[in-house]
Amino acid sequence: MAPRDFEPYFPNRPPTWVEVIGSVATTGLLLPNLVAEVDSFMIAAAGFILFLLALPFEVVEDCFHRIGMSGRGLLVLGVFIGVQLIAELAPQLTPILIDASTGGLLATLLYFTAFLAKERTVSGWRVTPDE
Template sequence: MALPDFEPHFPDRPPCWSELLFCGVIGVTLLPNMIATLSSLPMVVVAFVLTTVALASDGVEDWFHRIGMAGRFLLIAGVFMGVQLVAELAPAGRPFLNDAATGVLLATLLYFIAFLARERTVSGWTATQEPAE
């Protein structure tokens, strides 16, 4: 049963196993290394707060659905290539990128944990458009 106060801020479906696996892999493998090399805690906090505000807004999920699977792929690929480009062209910016990415990943994991706690169940391997009961 979903908590009604948080309805607009989460998808209208339970999380799927692939999302759970993805968050688990990030939380166990990637985040510990990123946290170990932090250089600016304020940057982590700013990225965390901005990501939390964005994830809690009503328009983010709608926008993701509007851009479709190809748009999401292009977005992820563009961010990945942009980060790589900045890291190669401006090595001094690597600590900034690490700190910002750490804040984003921490906020995303917090959001997913709240989503999982809200639904208290996990669906199949892929997300469906069917509403949760």
């Protein structure tokens, strides 16, 4: 059990297998390529810090719960389209975007690892409504 000081910063449920497998796949497939393309460690550090500060806020988790699965799918699609538009219309911003997203991904993986270490268990494949 984690110290009480950290309890409010994590969901009040154990991680699911989908989250664990997604994190492992992301770490293995995306992270090596992103880290290899980092041009500015300052921008990557800024992305890391900003994501690390935003992830534990309950407002972020509540927003994701409110928009539901279809909303999350649309959000992912919107980010994907936005990144493609930036790459096509403003290619000079692409390295900045890659560096910031690399830092954000590292922060997300650190947060999830801490969450997994705190819970020390994995639940089913999906989050049930009562959790």
